[in-house]
Amino acid sequence: MKKLLLAAAIAGLVLPFPSAALAYPAGQDPTMAFATVGRIVPGADVAVQVSRVKKGCAVSVAWVETDSVSPVLRTIKQTGKSGVISIATPTTAGTYTLYTSISKTCAGSNSITLSKTVIVGKQASIVGKVSSPSAFVKNNPTLTVSGTIKSGSIGVANKTVIIRLMRAGVVVKTLTDTTNSSGAYSVPFSGVAGSAGAYTAQVELPSGGIYGQTLKTTAALNLR
Numbered sequence: 316m317k318k319l320l321l322a323a324a325i326a327g328l329v330l331p332f333p334s335a336a337l338a339y340p341a342g343q344d345p346t347m348a349f350a351t352v353g354r355i356v357p358g359a360d361v362a363v364q365v366s367r368v369k370k371g372c373a374v375s376v377a378w379v380e381t382d383s384v385s386p387v388l389r390t391i392k393q394t395g396k397s398g399v400i401s402i403a404t405p406t407t408a409g410t411y412t413l414y415t416s417i418s419k420t421c422a423g424s425n426s427i428t429l430s431k432t433v434i435v436g437k438q439a440s441i442v443g444k445v446s447s448p449s450a451f452v453k454n455n456p457t458l459t460v461s462g463t464i465k466s467g468s469i470g471v472a473n474k475t476v477i478i479r480l481m482r483a484g485v486v487v488k489t490l491t492d493t494t495n496s497s498g499a500y501s502v503p504f505s506g507v508a509g510s511a512g513a514y515t516a517q518v519e520l521p522s523g524g525i526y527g528q529t530l531k532t533t534a535a536l537n538l539r
Contacts, residue, residue, distance in 0.1 A: 343367045345422050347376075347415055347429040350399060357436045357524055358406045365389075365397040365415055365429070372421035374400075379412040379430075381405045391421070408436025409527035434527070439466045441531035443518045445480070452511050452538050460516040460533070461501035463494075470498025471526060477519040480504050482512045511538050 350362040365374045368391045377386035383405060389397040405411060414430040443462030450456075460478050464471040472494055479489045487507050492500040500518075508514065513535040522528040 345417050345427055345429060347413075347431060349413075349431050349433075354437070355404055355433060355435050357404060357408050360401040360403055361413070361433060362399050362401050363413065363431065364399055365391070365417075367395055368397070368417055369421045370395060372417070374415050374417060374421075376400050376402055376413060376415045378402075378405065379414055380409075381411070404433065404435045406524065407522045408525055409522050410434050436524070437466045437526050439464050439471050439520055439526045439529045441518050441520065441529055443516060443531055443533045445514050445516050445533050445536040447508070447536060447538070450537070450539055452508060455506070456508050456538070457503050457505045458508055458514060458536070459501060459503045460518065462499070462518065462531075462533075464498045464500065464518075464520055464529070466526065470494070470496065471520065472496045472498055474520060474523070474526070476500045477521065478502050479517040479519070480507060481515050481517065482510065484515075487514075508538055513537050 345367045348364050350364060355361060363376060368374060370391050370393050372391045373388055374391060374397055375386045375388045378384055384403050387400055387402045389400050391397055411433050412430050413433050414428055416428045417426060419426045441462060441464050443460060445458055445460050447456040447458050458480065460480065474494050476492050476494060478492065480487045488504055490502050492502045494500050515535050516533045518531045520526060520529040
């Protein structure tokens, strides 16, 4: 619950509090700079530095979405900076929020939370569609969900894909498939098109050690 409340607070906090005249040092708000460049591998370290905080204060850097990585605590130096803080990323790929909370005593006139969004691992994109040899329910057509999953121009090969066939937004049936060497998948759904309506599919690449979770809902196929 504490993590969820903090995540909600960060979502609504884009900039530090506006009373810059009373911040520490005078006229300057605390900052958190992200020093790591390039793609971040799950489980690897990232580096940040917290600045413009009262010397001797302790700052803790942690992830909002997971407790699997312990927070890292540092003491602010005489320069008002923490020095480089290294913290491991979660071992599951995805998008995470790195944050630090600074008390009123250490930040100035108000306590403050600073955050950075970090993409861990690779991000994939999904292309998908629902197709059928017939648009008429009376023919009891087989519906097929097919498409590709890629990271940039490279196919995401040999990964499990979860496919949920839906009618009017309600899941009718869920099947899985494994992408081929080009990142392609194709799953037939037979015996499920018993009613007229709009059929769509939600295609999911689950989070793993390389790729973060990706979801895609296809365009509707209307059966009469």
